[in-house]
Amino acid sequence: MKEIRIGSGSGFWGDLLEPALEMAENGDVQYIGFDHLAELTMAILNRMKTKNPELGYIQDIIPWMKKLLPISVPKGIKTITNAGGANPLQAAKEVKKIIQELKLGPMKIGVVYGDDILPYIDEIRAQGWKFKNLDTGEEDIERIRKDIVAANAYIGADLIIEELKKGADLVITGRVSDNALYVGPLMYEFGWDYSERYGDRIAAAVTVGHIIECSACVTGGMSNMWQVSERPWEIGFPIAEFYENGEAVITKTLGSGGIVNQWTVKEHLLYEIMDPANYMMPDGIADFTALHLIEEGMNRVRVTNMKGKKRPDTLKVCIGYRDGFIGEGLAFFPWPDALEKAKWAEQWVRERFKRLGVKFEELRIDYVGVNMLHGEAAPIEDKDFNEVGLRIAARTKSREEAEVVRREATHLWTMGPIGASFGVPLDVRPVIALWPSLVPREAVRVESTIMEVSG
Amino acid sequence: MAKIQLKELAFARSGDKGDVSNIGLMAKSKNIYDFLLKTITPERVKEHFKGMIKGGVEIYPVPNIESLEIILRRALGGGATCTLRFDQTGKSMGQALLRMEVQADEALLKEAETTDREILRRYSPISGSNVQPIKR
Numbered sequence: 001m002k003e004i005r006i007g008s009g010s011g012f013w014g015d016l017l018e019p020a021l022e023m024a025e026n027g028d029v030q031y032i033g034f035d036h037l038a039e040l041t042m043a044i045l046n047r048m049k050t051k052n053p054e055l056g057y058i059q060d061i062i063p064w065m066k067k068l069l070p071i072s073v074p075k076g077i078k079t080i081t082n083a084g085g086a087n088p089l090q091a092a093k094e095v096k097k098i099i100q101e102l103k104l105g106p107m108k109i110g111v112v113y114g115d116d117i118l119p120y121i122d123e124i125r126a127q128g129w130k131f132k133n134l135d136t137g138e139e140d141i142e143r144i145r146k147d148i149v150a151a152n153a154y155i156g157a158d159l160i161i162e163e164l165k166k167g168a169d170l171v172i173t174g175r176v177s178d179n180a181l182y183v184g185p186l187m188y189e190f191g192w193d194y195s196e197r198y199g200d201r202i203a204a205a206v207t208v209g210h211i212i213e214c215s216a217c218v219t220g221g222m223s224n225m226w227q228v229s230e231r232p233w234e235i236g237f238p239i240a241e242f243y244e245n246g247e248a249v250i251t252k253t254l255g256s257g258g259i260v261n262q263w264t265v266k267e268h269l270l271y272e273i274m275d276p277a278n279y280m281m282p283d284g285i286a287d288f289t290a291l292h293l294i295e296e297g298m299n300r301v302r303v304t305n306m307k308g309k310k311r312p313d314t315l316k317v318c319i320g321y322r323d324g325f326i327g328e329g330l331a332f333f334p335w336p337d338a339l340e341k342a343k344w345a346e347q348w349v350r351e352r353f354k355r356l357g358v359k360f361e362e363l364r365i366d367y368v369g370v371n372m373l374h375g376e377a378a379p380i381e382d383k384d385f386n387e388v389g390l391r392i393a394a395r396t397k398s399r400e401e402a403e404v405v406r407r408e409a410t411h412l413w414t415m416g417p418i419g420a421s422f423g424v425p426l427d428v429r430p431v432i433a434l435w436p437s438l439v440p441r442e443a444v445r446v447e448s449t450i451m452e453v454s455g
Numbered sequence: 456m457a458k459i460q461l462k463e464l465a466f467a468r469s470g471d472k473g474d475v476s477n478i479g480l481m482a483k484s485k486n487i488y489d490f491l492l493k494t495i496t497p498e499r500v501k502e503h504f505k506g507m508i509k510g511g512v513e514i515y516p517v518p519n520i521e522s523l524e525i526i527l528r529r530a531l532g533g534g535a536t537c538t539l540r541f542d543q544t545g546k547s548m549g550q551a552l553l554r555m556e557v558q559a560d561e562a563l564l565k566e567a568e569t570t571d572r573e574i575l576r577r578y579s580p581i582s583g584s585n586v587q588p589i590k591r
Binding site: 229276277291364368 | 541
């Protein structure tokens, strides 16, 4: 039976690089997918592109590809990456230069773009589509229209498949869904199309994509298995062995650290999803309540009976808009009476804010080491703490107001209780709020092209 | 019957989708799953988090992996990019849920302890070993 080995080389912007190189070296894979994009990333990349039309992609791709391609290309391993961000064509040009420098050609780079709907969002609105907010239920984007800085559709694998069919050795995309980086190569290799008959197979690919797409998060990272993870500092990234019959084995790079077992796979199946029976992706809808997990060896978990439904008619679209600023401050108080000192300091800043008449959209004060993480769900212990921190955070309309918060917190360092300790002041940061919505699939003008690199 | 914390009976891991905090709660045995299914109600979860959850709570059973998916709406201060929470993406919410106290049969506690021991026995890395995945 035909089997494809596909691995995850990156789960977010800033992920480790060595596990991807080790996977290319020892993973016996045909494909490696690289995800670099989170909700906020597109807004950041868009801003970079506005300032300089030759930027707007994930620049890490340059040092990464310099290290990865000399290992992966001779082995025929294909790379699928969404590092194109807001500027996939420019990213492809940069990678082309690397291929030429390293004399790795001839190669074909597939480029997928057009997920950015901001240039024509008003045309879609003119046809009566209002971009209802899926979180808040607000019906129309009118209120935030002038503050929108990014609007990207999470496109599916269609054009990744198209480019692989044209012989691409490397595919660079914009905001395709993380999942599609894995679904694309599998659909291409097994020759599936989007018709009903492949519903369960594609759902299996969607499920497997979900399991591996966050890299170390299924191999012992962020895990309840943290105490039994082997050499976690040498953690390996996940690899799926995907079989033509729609079954798969989740494993990791040979000889790497970390752990893959039923618990790490369960953790990740349940991670950041809504209804587990309807995990909705642009390429298909997976039902996680049907599958079975079987541990079939060390670091090997077989996933069987994966089911699902045909892809939805709408695509998720993430709209980012400017929504004020956040100012933050931090100070720590030592024993004795650490908590009492923190409470005193809280009152001090609150009175200062009153005196200055600062207007907040929201103000939040936490005691670090006491209730910052679990909030009201945690009891406050009656003890003399070794140290307690005070964290002050506020959201404001203007940068100036956020600056006041930051500055008052630093005054606490010299005017606060005895022993007040501090680090480096935190910068005020602009807020890009997110407006999750849907867009009709056919309204998104996706495109793709091959960029040839001669030998 | 004994009063115990959920952390004895289950594992949890949480993350975010906008302003939603989603918690995967994984039972340490089939009987524990059945117990959690009837014990962990949306009302109880909301009550446990005191004022932290501004929206609704939904619980989806995932019987095939003896787990629950718990959805907490408007629980992350507006979502990662605009929240004032230090834990912007709600990673600590699952651990907070494990503080919940429940009245459970001691037999369930025994089953959970068996699973905990089994995990240590089966997966503990042998010092200096280099466990290789077996390729079929």
